[in-house]
Amino acid sequence: MACEKKGVSSFTVKVGLLLFAGCILVPISLVTMFRHYTVPLQTLSLLFSVGSASSVIWGEESIGSHRSGRNEGPVLCDFPSSRSDMCELKGDIRLLPNATIVLHHPLTRRQSWRMKPHPRKNDRHALARVTEVTVVSSSSYATADHSAPRCTANHTAPAVVFSVGGYAGNMFHDMTDVLVPLFITTRRFAGDVHLLVGDAQPWWLDKFRPLLAALSRHDVVDMDRAGGRGVLCYPHVVLGLEFHKEMSVDAKRTAGEYSMADFTRLARRSYGLLRDTAIRLHGRGDRDGDRPRLLLISRKTTRAFTNVGAIAEAAAAMGYEVVVGELEHHAAGMASFARVVNSCDVMVGVHGAGLANLVFLPVGAVVVQVVPLGGLDAMAAEDFGAPAHDAGLRYVHYRIAVAESSLARRYPPEHRVLRDPAAVRRDGWMALRAAYLVGQNVTLDVRRFEGALRRVMELLR
Numbered sequence: 001m002a003c004e005k006k007g008v009s010s011f012t013v014k015v016g017l018l019l020f021a022g023c024i025l026v027p028i029s030l031v032t033m034f035r036h037y038t039v040p041l042q043t044l045s046l047l048f049s050v051g052s053a054s055s056v057i058w059g060e061e062s063i064g065s066h067r068s069g070r071n072e073g074p075v076l077c078d079f080p081s082s083r084s085d086m087c088e089l090k091g092d093i094r095l096l097p098n099a100t101i102v103l104h105h106p107l108t109r110r111q112s113w114r115m116k117p118h119p120r121k122n123d124r125h126a127l128a129r130v131t132e133v134t135v136v137s138s139s140s141y142a143t144a145d146h147s148a149p150r151c152t153a154n155h156t157a158p159a160v161v162f163s164v165g166g167y168a169g170n171m172f173h174d175m176t177d178v179l180v181p182l183f184i185t186t187r188r189f190a191g192d193v194h195l196l197v198g199d200a201q202p203w204w205l206d207k208f209r210p211l212l213a214a215l216s217r218h219d220v221v222d223m224d225r226a227g228g229r230g231v232l233c234y235p236h237v238v239l240g241l242e243f244h245k246e247m248s249v250d251a252k253r254t255a256g257e258y259s260m261a262d263f264t265r266l267a268r269r270s271y272g273l274l275r276d277t278a279i280r281l282h283g284r285g286d287r288d289g290d291r292p293r294l295l296l297i298s299r300k301t302t303r304a305f306t307n308v309g310a311i312a313e314a315a316a317a318m319g320y321e322v323v324v325g326e327l328e329h330h331a332a333g334m335a336s337f338a339r340v341v342n343s344c345d346v347m348v349g350v351h352g353a354g355l356a357n358l359v360f361l362p363v364g365a366v367v368v369q370v371v372p373l374g375g376l377d378a379m380a381a382e383d384f385g386a387p388a389h390d391a392g393l394r395y396v397h398y399r400i401a402v403a404e405s406s407l408a409r410r411y412p413p414e415h416r417v418l419r420d421p422a423a424v425r426r427d428g429w430m431a432l433r434a435a436y437l438v439g440q441n442v443t444l445d446v447r448r449f450e451g452a453l454r455r456v457m458e459l460l461r
Helices: 002-037 041-047 171-189 202-207 209-215 260-270 308-317 331-342 353-360 377-390 421-426 429-438 446-460
Strands: 075-078 086-096 100-104 111-115 133-138 159-163 194-198 232-239 293-297 321-325 346-350 366-371 394-399
Touching: 086 133, 159 171, 171 209, 171 260, 171 353, 202 209, 209 260, 260 353, 260 377, 293 308, 293 353, 308 321, 308 446, 321 331, 331 353, 346 353, 353 366, 353 377, 366 377, 366 446, 377 394, 394 446, 421 429
Parallel strands: 100 133, 159 194, 159 232, 293 321, 293 346, 346 366, 366 394
Antiparallel strands: 075 086, 086 100, 086 232, 111 133
16 A cells, blocks of 8 residues: 555656646747747837837837838838938827837737937937937737827828937038938928927027928927827828938939929028029129129138138129128028028138028029138038039039148148148048047138139129
8 A cells, every 4th residue: 555655646746747847838839939929018018108118129029120121011111221210100100208109000010119210320429319219010009908099189191200419500410411301201291291300409490490381381399398299190100301412302312303402492482582593694794783792601610711801802802792691590590691691692611511501592603612621522522512513503612722721820731630631531530520620710812712703703604
């Protein structure tokens, strides 16, 4: 009996061990088999809690790991671009106040990804000022314990979500990184689109409100101050902006349907500017009515003209009506300066953000870019030369001589800053910026510069 009882106990123990092992192995196998279809409880909790954090991961795959280029379906993403990320979402889309976008569509699978909707994706300094947006998609909102976040406002028009962060306040970056890409992205909607703006200061919105109003007939939604709006719902959302090139539209990519000239025409109309065409000279034109109006952009800090008076006097002697001005950063100053620019036929300035005001010049006007020392010609031509040409303007590129740079009085002639700018550029962007963009002013050789002014007269004839 003792032996029987011992045998039964051993068998029971073995069976118990097998059952225990099965209880462990079976769930592990199921999780392994269906891991791509499981949804962590934490994710569901975050998804259906409006006030929670936005760092949501849906499943184990990121959309960036398996999507490139544009595909048909409810989620269309373009990530390979070196400058900007952009996604189009279609379905039942809900924008939560915590920078989370929830997409429901029967054809989409459970996934999530994060984006910073600003066209400087590889510039960590710019992106440090850009709020990250999380997108969560699924084929169903409903779960055993949760229901879909309720819409506070339902809209039938599409929406574009983007960030103004980065280098906001710099006119060149405002145009290059935000306004021109926004024009490209919203063009197809013909004004029937909601603009959802992140990281924008109120003064920035006021400054560019006329242009934003020309792009959309709906009120701009300031996402940083829209918490009281609750959950905004749309059938179609574009996240991010389409970027073509520096401060311009690539007409080849639009199949000639529109160009940078269309953007500048829109900019002139939005600020109520009257002149669409610059002066045309038919002779030497010494009469007051034939004097082309020249705007000399005066900078107060770095890359400033140190002999503005002498430049203005020389230009006037050649037959120009000279206006000296500097861009005001507040909203009222912006509109006023735009009118000054539009009244001119020529704009002269050292390489810098002020030249971005070329968007307000009438067609056929001339942009004269004074390029400081530092081997900056290629960058200068890309930033302002090509956009001027694309906008229907004429362009004159004036490269200063070493003697015209304030650096010639700071360094000895054999110093590499003067002798070998290419070596300085090889040290990286920050070295180039410190040497040539921050600490350099320009004293134009007026007699040498007269050659550029004569070329401008020829272009106006």
